Amino acid sequence: MPTRTAKAVWMDTVKKGQGALELGSGSYKGQYSYGSRFEEAGGTNPEELLGAAHTACFSMAFSLRLVEAGYTPKSISPQAAVNLDAEKLAITSIDLRCIADVSDIDEDRFREIAEEAKAGCPVSKALTGVTINLDASLK
Numbered sequence: 615m616p617t618r619t620a621k622a623v624w625m626d627t628v629k630k631g632q633g634a635l636e637l638g639s640g641s642y643k644g645q646y647s648y649g650s651r652f653e654e655a656g657g658t659n660p661e662e663l664l665g666a667a668h669t670a671c672f673s674m675a676f677s678l679r680l681v682e683a684g685y686t687p688k689s690i691s692p693q694a695a696v697n698l699d700a701e702k703l704a705i706t707s708i709d710l711r712c713i714a715d716v717s718d719i720d721e722d723r724f725r726e727i728a729e730e731a732k733a734g735c736p737v738s739k740a741l742t743g744v745t746i747n748l749d750a751s752l753k
Contacts, residue, residue, distance in 0.1 A: 622646075635663075652700050661705065665694035668737045672710060675738075676731035680716060683727055688715040689753070707745040715753040724752055 619638030625631050633646045635658075649655025669692040680687045692712040699706045710732065716724060728750035732738055738746055 651698075661696040661698050664705070664737075665696045665708070668696075668708060668710065668735070668741075669694045671735045671737040672712070672731060675735040676712070676714065676728060679727045679731045679734065680719075683723070685716050685719050685727075688717065690714045705741075705744050707747060708741065710746060710748045710750075712748070712750045713753050714750065719752070721752060725750055 620635060621638070622633055622635040624633040629648045631647065634643070635646060636643045645657040646659050647655055647657050650657035651659035651661070672692050673690045676690050676692075677687050690712065691714065692710055695709040695711075696705060697707045697709070698704070712728065714724070714728075719727075728748060732746060732748045
C-alpha cells in the first residue's frame with residue numbers, strides 16, 4: 615500500500631496567522647486560520663478535513679461489508695460532524711449520519727453491517743480515543 619502525504623505551513627501567531635495546506639496528490643490546496651477553526655471565517659480546518667477523511671473511509675468500508683454480506687449498495691451518503699471542545703483543544707466526538715440505498719436488506723441487518731463498517735474503517739480505528747456515534751438509515 616502506498617504512503618499518503620500532506621503538508622501545511624503556518625505563518626505568524628495562532629490568532630493573527632494564516633496557514634496553507636496541500637494534499638500530496640495535488641487534488642486539494644486550501645487555506646486555514648484561527649477564524650476558520652474557532653469562528654465562522656472562510657477556509658478549512660483540521661476537523662473539517664478529518665470529517666471528510668472519515669466519511670470517505672466509512673463509505674468504502676460500508677460498501678465492502680455490504681458486498682461481502684451479499685448486498686449491492688446503490689449509494690452510500692455519509693456526513694460527519696466533528697465536535698471540537700475549543701477550551702480543552704480536544705475532538706470530543708464524531709457524529710456520523712449515513713443514508714444508503716441498498717436493495718433487499720432489512721433494517722436490522724443494515725444497521726448491523728453499518729456498525730461493522732464503522733468499527734472496521736481505518737480512520738475509525740485511528741480515532742480510538744474519540745467517541746464515534748453512527749446514525750444509519752435506509753433510503
